[in-house]
Amino acid sequence: MSAGRLLSVLLLLQSRGRMSARGIADELGVSIRTAYRDLARLQDAGVPVYAEPGRGGGYQLVDGYRTRLTGMSEGEARALFFAGLPGPAADLGLAAEVTAARLKLLAALPTGAREEAARTAAVFHVDAPGWYREPEQTPYLPLFVDAVLTRCAVDVRYRRWRAPQEVDRRLRPYGLVLKSGSWYLVAATERGIATYKVAQVLDAALGDERFDRPEGFDLGAYWTSYLDDFQARRYTGTATVRLSPRGRRRLPDNVAPEVVRAVDSTATGADEGGWVEAVIPIESTGHACGELLRLGVDVEVVAPAELRRAMAATVDVLARTYGPG
Incomplete structure (x- = not known):
C-alpha cells in the first residue's frame, strides 16, 4: 500500500468532489480494484468518505471536510517546474510527482480559483517531438536528472558523428535542455563545457565523484551561446x-x-x-x-x-x- 497514493485519492475527492472508482483509477493509473481498496482503507482510517449509489453516483467526502495534509515533498516541489508539461515530466521520471503536486495545489485553492485552474489546464497541451519522426528513446534521462540535482559525476559511453564514433567520457552534469523534442545534457569534461544528445548515450552509470557547479553558471545563457556558435559552425x-x-x-x-x-x-x-x-x-x-x-x-x-x-x-x-x- 502506498501512503502517497492514499493521500492522492483523498486530495482528488477534495478537489473534484464526487468521483467514481473508475475515474479515480484512471486518474492515478491503477486498477479499479486498487481504487476500491484504497477507498476502503481511507474509510477504515476515519476519513469521512461515503458512496452515493445509482446513476451519476460515486464517492465523495462529507461536506465541509478538508485535509491539511497538503505539504509538498522535495520531489513534488521540483515537479512544479514541469506541471504544465506532462510529456517532458514523464521523460524525466517525474510523472507521479507532477500528478501529486497538481492535486495538492488544487486542494489548497479556494473553489473559484480551483475551477479557473481546471479550465486553464484543459485548454493547453504540449507535444514537444517534431512531425514525421518517432520520439527518441532516452532510457538514461532519469539518471541524468539525479546527477544534475545531486551534482554527481556520470561515466558514459557516447556515440558521436565523427571517428571514433563510440567514446567513453566522465561528465559533470550542469543541466538538461529540451530542444525540438530532443533532450540535451550540458556537462563539464576535462576539455571544458560540452553538450551531449541524451538519445546518443549508449551506457551510463553514476560515479562516486561529487562536484560543484561554477557559481554564476547560467544554463539559459550557455544554451543561447551554444546555438549561436552552432549556427556559425554549421554553415561553411x-x-x-x-x-x-x-x-x-x-x-x-x-x-x-x-x-x-x-x-x-x-x-x-x-x-x-x-x-x-x-x-x-x-x-x-x-x-x-x-x-x-x-x-x-x-x-x-x-x-x-x-x-x-x-x-x-x-x-x-x-x-x-x-x-x-
Whole structure:
C-alpha cells in the first residue's frame, strides 16, 4: 500500500468532489480494484468518505471536510517546474510527482480559483517531438536528472558523428535542455563545457565523484551561446540559386529557417515567370544537394560550380534509373 497514493485519492475527492472508482483509477493509473481498496482503507482510517449509489453516483467526502495534509515533498516541489508539461515530466521520471503536486495545489485553492485552474489546464497541451519522426528513446534521462540535482559525476559511453564514433567520457552534469523534442545534457569534461544528445548515450552509470557547479553558471545563457556558435559552425559556405514562385512557397517545409530568411533578404530580379535569384547558406555540397533536390524543378543552382555539378550528376542517375528501360 502506498501512503502517497492514499493521500492522492483523498486530495482528488477534495478537489473534484464526487468521483467514481473508475475515474479515480484512471486518474492515478491503477486498477479499479486498487481504487476500491484504497477507498476502503481511507474509510477504515476515519476519513469521512461515503458512496452515493445509482446513476451519476460515486464517492465523495462529507461536506465541509478538508485535509491539511497538503505539504509538498522535495520531489513534488521540483515537479512544479514541469506541471504544465506532462510529456517532458514523464521523460524525466517525474510523472507521479507532477500528478501529486497538481492535486495538492488544487486542494489548497479556494473553489473559484480551483475551477479557473481546471479550465486553464484543459485548454493547453504540449507535444514537444517534431512531425514525421518517432520520439527518441532516452532510457538514461532519469539518471541524468539525479546527477544534475545531486551534482554527481556520470561515466558514459557516447556515440558521436565523427571517428571514433563510440567514446567513453566522465561528465559533470550542469543541466538538461529540451530542444525540438530532443533532450540535451550540458556537462563539464576535462576539455571544458560540452553538450551531449541524451538519445546518443549508449551506457551510463553514476560515479562516486561529487562536484560543484561554477557559481554564476547560467544554463539559459550557455544554451543561447551554444546555438549561436552552432549556427556559425554549421554553415561553411554559400550558394546562389534561382527559385520559382512555387519553390519559394515550398521552402519552409523543406529547408532550415536560416535558408528561408536568406532567400527573403537577398531575393532579386524577378522575371516574367516570377523566378528570383538569391544567396543561401550551405553546410556542404552533399548536404545542400540533398536539400535542394527536394524542390525538384522549382530550383536551379547557379553557383558554385561544384554544387551545380553534384545536382546534375544526381539528376542524371535518377533519369537513367527511371528512364525507358
